[in-house]
Amino acid sequence: MTLDPAIEAKAPKDEVKASDRPVVATGTSKRPRRWLPAINALAALLVSAAVLYVSFFGAGSALPALGPTFNPTTGAWTMAADATNPVNQTLTITGLEQPVRVTFEQDGTAHVVAQTDRDLFVAVGYVHARFRLFQMDLMRRQGEGRLSEVVGKAALDSDRFELQLGLLRTAQKEWSQADDVAKIALNAYASGVNDRIEEAKRLHQLPVMFTLLGYEPQPWTPIDTLIIKGDMTQTLNFTDTPLVMALLNQSLGPDLTSSWFPVLPPNAQSPYDPGPYPSQPAVAPIAAMRAVTGSEAATAAALHDRLAALPPGLLATGGASNNWAVAGAKSVSGGALMAGDPHLHLTLPSIWFQLTEDSPDYHTSGVSIPGTPVVLIGHNQHISWSLTDAQNQQTFFYEEKEDSAHPGQYFWKGAWTDYITVNYDIPVLGGPTEHLSVKLSVHGPVIGERGLTTSVWWAGNIPSQDFSVLMRIGQASDYTGFREALRDWRSPTHNFVYADDGGNIGLIAAGYFPLVVGGQPWLPMPGTGEYDVVGTVPYDDIPQVFNPPSNIVWSANQRQVGPAYPYYIGTASNFFDPGYRANEIRSVLSQDRKLSTADMMALQTDTRDFLASEITPLLVEALTNDQISSPEQQARDLLAGWDFRMETASAAASIWWTFWQAYLAETFDTYWKSRNVSVDRSEVNEALGQDLEAWTLHDQSNPTFSKGGAARTAGDVMRVAFHTAFSQLKGKLGSDPASWTWGRVHSRELENLAQVDGLSYGPRADRGDANTPLAAGGDPSTHGPSWRMVVDWGTHTFSGIYPGGQSENPASSWYENRVDTWWNGLYAPMLSAEQAGFAPGAATWSMQP
């Protein structure tokens, strides 16, 4: 770049004045060109304008505003100062009434000790916001439909859907119905968050993502906290399975659909509540599968496509969590043992923040969700609890009857009824504000209008005072108090495992179990009133067990009850887990010996695939008389000597898993192709796998195995699938079966919450699969044990670990400092606040009002 061509011209150094003149040699004249200064000024103006523009506004979405972003004192670089771990210091928190002490362990675990309950929640709000403010803001924006405001139109579909579904409306209702205790807690929490927001703004310490996205967080409100609860409910319980069933029904026909996707699971299960059950007849009769009409299928297809296009996490896609307890009578220590590992999307930062909360009325320790004030999974001085998703059907679709003669109305219970309309404005970064009108029928919001107008009844839209419940759980000292607290829990429905210092154990599926008047709730139903949700299974009748004779309780998203249970609670088709983890856990816990904390930890990282243990011996047998090559024989021998553990060094694990996928394909793909099934088979593999398991074990001549008119048995299909799997692995990993280790084909990744690949962890070779207690479905697996906790009430020892760290700041040493411990199956002691004060490297904040 020539800054001043006139001045940079060829004047001799000793002619100072001449050198300053705009003189350019032309070859014909030495006269200065008078227009050069103007060009110079114009060039300076244009370049300056360009530099200032990029500095103020950036360049599209690729480049942020460079000035504020890279300002070393107030921009993104403040993450360096923010990354420093807490030191002993005094902080002034205006929302407090009394001094509060917060002690941080070396790994970041926070211990909040307050003199009043209100101050406890103020301090927790401050601490959460100090370490997770962007995560909290992102989560509330997602639920409130305000992501587009900060990321632009790319998030518009998500925002529209969330506002239609109604998390915001539900949160507003919950707030209006909250009791005084919850209101005090949520207001106090919001006050603490806002203290930090103001402080961060004042000191230019907002998390870096705010700087990069160019916005500042709005004040926190109790509604925001309730929205985050709604986010979690949605990701666990909002499903599209009835739409999938409608599409399967339309293509496969009602007979095959009801045969392959039955209400009751076809395979062996391990219900934790085996009965006896209440004797009254089922409220919802189990009807025969009817044929879905073309217009119903087209409507379901349109809505299914719409939901499939939403970002991950807005739709529940099957759960995977474990919890169990062992009574004092069966433990080495003599006290009750409890273990819990909820499986969620594994992100950095994690969904969890570990802390202890101590105040006059609360003494809880465990993990909380940033944005919410209470311990969700943990223990107090007398009881401990953890949870798994109950997986009962929580989402029902209704086709509303409309008529052009009755605009704005739907037909319900014999009369035309007005839709209620709610209007929203969605601000969009870089574009005009979007207006959205949401129609509400008696069933719920209308979420599909292509084809038949479809509304959705979702349990997550029932106001549920979860924070009141959790605060009462935190104060409970026995099972009666625990169970009574859960009476008011509506959604998401969870299996709450329980253990206490008296050696007692229990498990209860607290929450809403919708009762439908009739019809076929596994399909979209007519919205004319005959098939409405009319209530919930009575609390005394929901699945539950307390101090069973076996001295063990367990849940792993399996169907909680046996076939004699009189209520319809969902089908086997992806509402409930196939049950392999539950079967394995029950098998281990049922050993005729006393169990220890080490046994609990080992089971949480157990990689034994129960399904493989059932099927592999039959596969090996089927191959015995088959004409197979020497390398194939080697692969068969690996399977024959396998312990069914999905370890990274196991070649048999790779052979098994590849075989099972090939076995599914060889059995079902013919039907998928000939019937032109629009649902991706992988969406229903869990349900099909249960069928295949049952047929392989008990019905090897099932007609489904036949192909092209030729009868085949399970053995025939297994042999074909084995050869296919062998070829696939050989093509991918080479010709030596011994080298086909599971770690070469299976990995795990902890994804950065803001979807910045460089800030994710992995992919890294890892053990486990979708069926093992150490859940690791997919490749790379992005879901899994988000928190592992083991409690021994006999020794009063509490251990826990989650993959991640307490800070969302990627420059902080607390960003991913716990990952290796978690990865290696190790735990950290869960200290009390008093113990933490003496822990090496601890630092304390003295918070003053």
Added chain:
Amino acid sequence: MRNPVWLVIVLLAGVAISLVGLLLGMWWLTFPAGLLIGVAIAPARLAVPTGALAGLLGWMLPLAADQARYGIGPAASSLAAIMGFTGQAAIPVILTCLVGLMLGLTGAWLASAARLLLMPATR
């Protein structure tokens, strides 16, 4: 104006204005600092580098201070990753210095050019 003392004084003033601006969140003050340098120093071939140097120093010194106090390595790595340059921590450092440099440079250049255009006698 080629008095070295004056040059240094103007340079330091430019750096100071830039620093104060950064501390107050008014990062754009680096540009007016460059303008002042362009006005205060002639000829342009001195003013423009001085403006660039003032901008560079103004933005680099706080970074250096952060490096001394906290270490900016992890932050630089994280910023690079966010920008899509995983493992290239130097990029955000260079970009930061470049922003300061360009703001100072363009400020000084614009002022010098304007002076040259409006007041040719002062060339």
